Amino acid sequence: MTTSQSDPGARLLSAVSRLNRWATRHADLQIPPAQARLLSLIDSIGPARIGELAEADHCSQPTMSTQVQRVESAGWASRTDDPSDRRASMIELTDEGRDVLNEVRAARHRAVADVFATLTPAETAAVDQATTVIEKFVARSESTK
Amino acid sequence: MTTSQSDPGARLLSAVSRLNRWATRHADLQIPPAQARLLSLIDSIGPARIGELAEADHCSQPTMSTQVQRVESAGWASRTDDPSDRRASMIELTDEGRDVLNEVRAARHRAVADVFATLTPAETAAVDQATTVIEKFVARSESTK
DNA sequence: CAGACTACATAGGAGAACTATGCATCGTCA
DNA sequence: TGACGATGCATAGTTCTCCTATGTAGTCTG
Incomplete structure (x- = not known):
């Protein structure tokens, strides 16, 4: 007997959790996943404060304080004082950080390449659309708090 | 300056990692995420050995040994001896486990409900298709090892 | 300008994952 | 049939990620 598994939302989150699990294990990132996520985040929302990064990363x-300290001590990000608030500082990628981020993206690419090759054109299109919707989903959920 | 972010695979995995992060924090699961994932897995692949569960969960x-011990001691799963191999045992959900799983699914549903309400019909359809593709993706990646 | 608020850091603990390793059972083959 | 490698699982120890609670320094406001 199987319990009901029909709700689209529950199904999506379950599938995402599983794909994420697969990716974490399969993509050989060289750096811890959370730090990869952080580099990607800094890259996309530009120089930002710790609090802003925390909110954007949910x-x-x-937690964000610690992660920033790690990527900072690895030399992948740097702080500059926020002139408007001496408590805060702006976090930004270093050149080395950008290199690492590009390597992360390459690793992710390599991870899915084999499976992507087996997808039909229609499925590839669906994945592409899916990604866009998911990005919008997460972005929209920020305002929904 | 922004590093290139065009590769579909890298983009998908990045988006998934972010959505998963959001879901973990936002969906109030009551139980640890890995255990929720395990209950869902046992439900979907039926009574199975520890090794089979580990492989399916990537x-x-x-790791699977420990997780099974946890859900077992919580009363959500049980073992029965595998008659064909005395080293192994079959793991299956208890009635209570099914109840918990249904609650997990309800929580996931509640988590996305607000955001789902803001999606257009086309986006909803895209999400649905996306889920199907992701499920297929993970399943297919098992054979690609 | 005192007190409340804000931004970040630190401390301490739980969960989730890994590798390395040990033990019991299984299968096989001399 | 009995020894030996292979297999299935358990345990130990470590790392990473994340949380809440709390402390501290800087900012704003009545």
């Missing part, structure tokens, strides 16, 4: 501020 | 055997 994690707590202390 | 995790190591020791």
Whole structure:
């Protein structure tokens, strides 16, 4: 007997959790996943404060503090004082950080390449559309708090 | 300056990692995410051995051993001896486990409900298709090893 | 300008994952 | 049939990620 599995939302999140699990194990990132996510985030929302990064990543501020310290001590990001608020500082990628991020993206690409090759054109299109919707989904969920 | 972010595969995995992060924080699951994932897995592939579960979840055997012990001691799964191999045992959901799983699915549904309400019909359709493709994706990647 | 608020850091703990390793059972083959 | 490698699982120890609670320094406001 199987419990009901019909709700689209539950199904999506379940599938995403599983794909994420697969990707974490399969894509050989060289760096911890959370740090890869952070580099990608800094790259996309530009120089930002710790609090802004935490909100955008949907994690707590202390968690982001720690992660920033890690990527900073690895030399992948740097802080500059926020002239308008001496408590805060702006986090941005270093050149080395950008290199690492590009390597992360290459690794992700390599991870899916084999499977992508087996997809039909229609499925490839669906994946592309799916990605766009998911990106919009996460972005929209920020305002929904 | 922004590094290139055009590769479909890298983009998909990045988006998925972010949505998963959002879901983990936002969906109030009551139980740890890995255990939720395990209940869902046991439900979908039926009574199975630890090794089979580990492979299907793309995790190591020791990791699955520990997780099974947790859901077992919580009363959500049970073991029965595998008659054909005394080293192994079959893991299956208990009635209570099914109840918990249904609650997990309800929580996931609640988590996305607000955002789903803001999607256009076309986007909803895209999400639905996306889910199907992702499920296929993960399933197919099993054979690609 | 005192007190509330804000931005970040630190401390401490739980969960999830890994590799390495040990033990019991299984299968096979001399 | 009995020894030996292979297999299935458990345990140990470590790393990473994340949380809440709390402390501290800087900012704003009545």
